């Protein structure tokens with residue numbers, strides 16, 4: 171005899187899950203469209219942006235569904251007024267310090283994520299306008315990767331993909347809070363780091379802060395004939 175598979179309830183629908191799965195994984199399987207920014211299914215859960223927050227009955231504050239594990243009998247609500255309002259406010263905080271939210275899709279595979287979410291939530295991109303925490307690296311003249319950190323939202327997907335998928339550890343996080351920056355060892359150029367220019371960081375970046383210089387060059391050539 172086998173033990174019955176545990177279940178939880180998501181938006182009124184009972185769903186089986188495998189122990190160890192997160193709420194986000196089960197909800198996505200049910201077709202729920204929970205917004206994310208720091209999530210990449212290939213990477214370890216990080217829980218930085220809180221956009222994936224959901225309400226769990228019996229828990230006072232919303233929980234990040236990409237890190238919270240499903241448990242038997244749990245009752246989850248993925249789209250209450252409270253979490254939708256929280257998501258809009260979080261998006262407005264992120265977008266308010268990004269000079270450009272809508273970027274060229276040729277910047278990278280995931281580069282439209284922030285822009286699409288801003289559209290979906292009709293987020294006011296100027297609501298929290300003020301100082302910018304980003305810092306660009308205009309002097310990094312490598313031919314492959316544009317580093318436009320003024321568009322960085324500190325989701326660390328680039329740092330995590332470089333470490334977890336490539337094992338290169340070429341980039342990391344420097345400073346804290348508003349001064350946080352993505353950097354290389356000794357804050358040098360990518361060419362002088364352990365970077366292999368594999369492009370994984372470009373293609374996981376949800377804002378286009380890292381971009382494919384080659385694609386942008388070709389696009390420009392096509393435009394000017």
Ligand code: FES
Pocket residue numbers: 205206207208209216217218219220221222223234235236237
């Ligand atoms: S996607 Fe869950 S915290 Fe960012």
